[in-house]
Amino acid sequence: MSKITFKLETDFDLELDFVLIGISSTLKDYRLCHFINKFSGLQLIKGKEDYKDHNGKEKEKPKDELDYHILFESKKTKPSILHHFNIFRYHNQTFDFEYYLMSNKSIEGGSLIPEIINFDYFLLIKHYIDEEDLEALIDNIKAIPEVLLAKELDPTVLKSKENLIF
Template sequence: MAIHKLDLGEFDEVDYFLIAIHTSLEDYRLAYFINQKLPINLAKSKEEVQINIKEGETNFTRFYHFDSENTISWNLIQNKNEVLQQKAANSDDLFSNVAMEISTKVFLLPEFKKADYFLKIENTDDTINVSEIKTLLNSIDNVSTVYAVDTNQIKSKNNLIF
């Protein structure tokens, strides 16, 4: 009988580039400007990225494009969102019947709280010039900073699996 061994290190390989984007633009406007600058056609995906935390669950918007010619997936993902919680007041006064709504800020990648969006480029075989993409993204009005994220520094990599 043959023995098969699996090396779990093979599953930890990173086959994507991650670019952080700092901007005040709304997600649909940023996707529009990226489509103008890059030869891709990002469209809003019905499958949002869902994150569960102790305060509740939240969904991050996602824009997606699959380049079938080069078999490359492009994802524009929101990094910041909010979770709303309903809390009842515990006091016996005039406002005791009022339910309070508490908002908690949630991040897709908490290590990069200042980044507004991430551009995830998957299945690249070194055919993508990341520095050229960063230059093109930096040329968009209202984009303040664009930089490549070192994927080894990401502690919450499971949030990028979708």
């Protein structure tokens, strides 16, 4: 009897429909959020999602899932860990864009994007933003005195890019 072997090839091409800005700053996340709002005109608020849906009904998700960006880390030699990353959001339904300010360090001490730990925060912009508006936003963030560096990053070259998908 001969042995038949099947090989399943998977090629998941992550759709990275966002712009990513890396930010290095000495500020706590809520203070950085305040200054980004002040300098850029955004209205970032705490949490990944609103507690209510578009009909005004309470969402049936755990509070942690609405408040944090949560990643599950499992290692062979250590017990599994849930990492909770602070996140702030600004949604504009009129123009259909979303901004998310995320900490690169979880409450538990893990990194969202471990290969670039020199950035303390990431501003993720979903949907379209034109180059002129993006440059103006980055300049506004750089104008915050406690921001050491703000620059656009290419998410396609990151090994941990899947951590930015939600």
